[in-house]
Amino acid sequence: MHSGAVLAVAGWNKFVETFFNAQVMAKYLPDILYGTLVTVELAVLIVIAGIGFGLVLALVRALAIRPLNWLIVFVVDLLRALPPLVIIVLLYFGLPSAGWSPSGFMSTWLSLTLVLMAFSEEIFWAGITSVHKGQWEAARSTGLSFGQTLIHVVLPQALRLTIAPLTNRTIAITKGTALGTVVALHEILGMASSAVSNSYNPSPLILGAAAYLVLFIPVVVVARRIETKFAWKK
């Protein structure tokens, strides 16, 4: 055999042994699976609370109570302008001096929930305002109350428009659960990183990366379908 080919094979073997080490992967697989559970749990709780609170805020905003709306706009703007990691760090490292020590899970959940709340409020609000004024007037003139008009006439039309941007935003924010690793949360990245430092081998990171892909690729593919179905633009 040519010496070049021998070197290439040796290099390839070393690469596989380093990054796809079966022994190391087998050893840390349970850790990564545990981390995956934490990531899924966190992501589900963020999506439910974030979108739920966002919808509530948008509905409150529709009541058009001036001082309340200023407050909502201020909070939403603030949460859209701050990097999520800054909020997580502020809660985790800052709040203890105010007498409350939230766990890594709590800090990450609360931060990302607030961020998703802000973005979804904006999206819901944009959807609500996109419904023409005449629709409100027509519905009210048939005798529907404000609440009935909102729920039966405006929201069904508004929500259709919000689906595509909301899906995109939700994916981007739930991917942010990886930020929890900075505040000692044992989600996928956290588990993978500590496995790398324990084993002096990067294979657990590859395993962790694979776990993220397994979780999120289906979501992204579904999102792509939704996007074409409920296109935001013509």
Next chain:
Amino acid sequence: MEEIVANFFNAEIATAALPLVASGILNTILLSLMVIPLGLAAGLVLAVLAQSKNPLVRWPLMAWVDFFRAFPPLVLLVLLFAGLPFMGLELGGFACVAVAFMLNNSAYYGEVLRAGIDSVPNGQIEAARSTGLSSTQAMTYVVLPQAVRNVLPDLLSNTLEVVKLTSLGSVVAVPELLFAARQAQSTTFNATPIVMAAVIYYAMLWPLVRLLSRLENRALAGRH
């Protein structure tokens, strides 16, 4: 109340942390100035390639975009920062951020720009070509300016996210704003520097947030 002020809005600590935090601002700006053009350039390449009718080009592109939409940027960053040294390649935090965010953003900017190019009617390209412009010239002078204008809110929105994303640099020891604030916080045992960082991010990015909010509302107005 006094305790809150002492722990979160401590003027003495803010003054002491100021030089460190100021250098953090500078690095955040530098990092953004590096990452945004890299992402835009990579995204533009993807968007132009996506115009191809050849499935051998389209399918890998779609896979690339979906891959990076599914992959958390922090995981990508840690993979480069902690993984590459095992191959004897040590890039350093700054370069890792550049590469990781370029890959991540190629997908996001790429999708936005692709939608922009798709929004320009075919007749425009045909008209431009019939005047004697080459296809590259037609793309550069006719299609892209309109494409960018059509998706400007999405481009800006993504750019806002990119600037916020630079805070991940703190995880790989790039001395940007959040890293500087955390350093000051851990030496003073006081949260004031992190509050400072939050206020600075807010001050820098709030105008963009407001602008976006307006553009988004306008894009939706009158759609029913």
